[in-house]
Amino acid sequence: MSLKSWAYLNRVVEGPSRPLQLLLGAGRDAEEIAHGVRTRASWLGELEPQTAARHGWDRAEQDLAEAAAVGARLITPESGEWPREELDLAFGFAATGRSEHVRSYQADAVPPHALWVRGAPLNQAVAQSVAVVGTRAATRYGHEATRQIATGLATHQWTIVSGGALGVDTVAHEAALAAGGLTLAVAACGIDRTYPARNAALLDRVAGQGCVVSEYPPGTSPQRHRFLTRNRLVAALTAGTVIVEAAWRSGALNTLSWAEGLGRVTMAVPGPITSAGSLGCHERIKDGRAQLVTGADDVRALLGAVGALDIAEQYELAFAATPVQSLTRNELRVFDACAPGGSTAQDISGTAGLPVPLTVHLLMDLARRGIVHRDGTAWSRMAAPQG
């Protein structure tokens, strides 16, 4: 049975695993790979050393039973609730190699191969979702700002995804629950474990009104490297990440870097300059790596058109040599529709034959990349098409 093969692989290969991803991508199925790992097949490639220590740990049935005991299930790319679209979009972008962060964490820039889930169907929970993360040591201001933004998003049917940690994460989950919205926690430990212990009741409520997700088999303890790979999932499953209060070197900045590296919208909430609490947020805004947002409306406006992007069109031209050559088909339609003297988004939308929100999204992205330029309501081209 295939699910047991996935459970076996999940136990013997700590995700993310690029070698496993390569074998799956080459068309081998989970059962075949599991058999290969058990029998040390010659075609394992890099998966051979990666499974050398654990390939004898065949605890699939026990793991599935332990998960079931806490109301959790294992989902895989074969499951109906697998968040395929989100993962394809995120790791497809990562594969273009545009991001310095992804180049630094190349080994982690692959999708999970299976996920343990407690609560709602995962694909439904993340269909319209945004990550809200921040420091554990949140100030009173951080609490207020988080509550304000998470409440505004939850009441507009955005699922609030966070890490279940103390501080900003906790407030984000709680605000979503209080607003009657969906919320999702991505754990850095096994689905049957609770970390931090203080949040046991909160995580039960999250699972009841949304879901809790883990990439690791039951019993796995939270460890530093798992927080970092967990952050990539928070970014991958959501349309964008908002950081609220992140001091220098905060883990929330790591999540934001993943969002950037996975092609997601990156946002940061400003705060008082008289405290160090928002230092990381301000740095990312200054560096142009995050957009300043002051409320749920800003976040919604920035995320509005993301769902309309066509994945294939988004990446087919990703390796081109000049900025204009690298444009996707939709981006080119928008670029070509800018008249020499400048055009309104409305006009460009009409000429390009694309909906206004998508047009605006593409224009803003092209402007961010220096390819078009906005002056008031008029958009014009910065560079002539080349090649």
Added chain:
Amino acid sequence: MSLKSWAYLNRVVEGPSRPLQLLLGAGRDAEEIAHGVRTRASWLGELEPQTAARHGWDRAEQDLAEAAAVGARLITPESGEWPREELDLAFGFAATGRSEHVRSYQADAVPPHALWVRGAPLNQAVAQSVAVVGTRAATRYGHEATRQIATGLATHQWTIVSGGALGVDTVAHEAALAAGGLTLAVAACGIDRTYPARNAALLDRVAGQGCVVSEYPPGTSPQRHRFLTRNRLVAALTAGTVIVEAAWRSGALNTLSWAEGLGRVTMAVPGPITSAGSLGCHERIKDGRAQLVTGADDVRALLGAVGALDIAEQYELAFAATPVQSLTRNELRVFDACAPGGSTAQDISGTAGLPVPLTVHLLMDLARRGIVHRDGTAWSRMAAPQG
């Protein structure tokens, strides 16, 4: 005597006056113009209606005496302390017509024709100066943030220029005085008047440790339109403007728009999103019309190289048709020095033969205009030279 002619003109023509500016630009001197106004000469052009009501008000001697009584003097383009460089740079930029704000306030986008000054020589006071402005209704946070930034700038020999108003302006002046630095207040009323009355002692201290400046003849009352034209002088005399706490439609945003329209560096301090106090600051950062700054170091870094800009080079190519054609000589040197694969600012500085701070300033400005692109420490071109 020429000074009396300037005083006469200052009384009968409420500045700024584009018609007066045109006559001065056409080579007529103050005495000749004053005589022409008195005698209703045929060549007055638009200055004729502008002086129709007041040309009989010949109070030059009295105005000079009233100013002298409060320790003030009248300075003109003929004075050694006239801030020629700053005004040429600001209104030279305005004349390129790049800014929407300037197009909306075309009549005001001309330099003052004379200034009343109490205190230090004006050109020395503004030689290294920055405007720090904000709301009258400053919160405790606004006070703290202003004090922090103004103190940091004053201790690094930056003159703090502001409007002498209550709230942020007052704190900015006070912080500069406390730090033993220079500070300058631009008044919206006559140099012999005190507005607001509560700041009488403060303005005396500002005049003692820096200077107070007014474009209006003695006795002039502060009126709404004068605050707006005063704002243009605050922006024109300084290398850049920092807004600290500006709510929606705050007057400080008007000063920032002038700074933008006059080609100065525009900066905004973020604050809590849970109060409306920083709304205007956040809007300008979101719109890309101001750079987020969190302290004096950020401000100094952004202003660092401004003094090194060559005015002639800055504008000689301002009317070109494409972004690259519009580059000044120094900008082109920097642009051409960017190697195809990206270069560090250090390398570009060496190749271009320009100092590093100026190179960085130019690169940042080119990036803002979408002409070059930064990836980490590597700068590269966005568009190929055309035409």
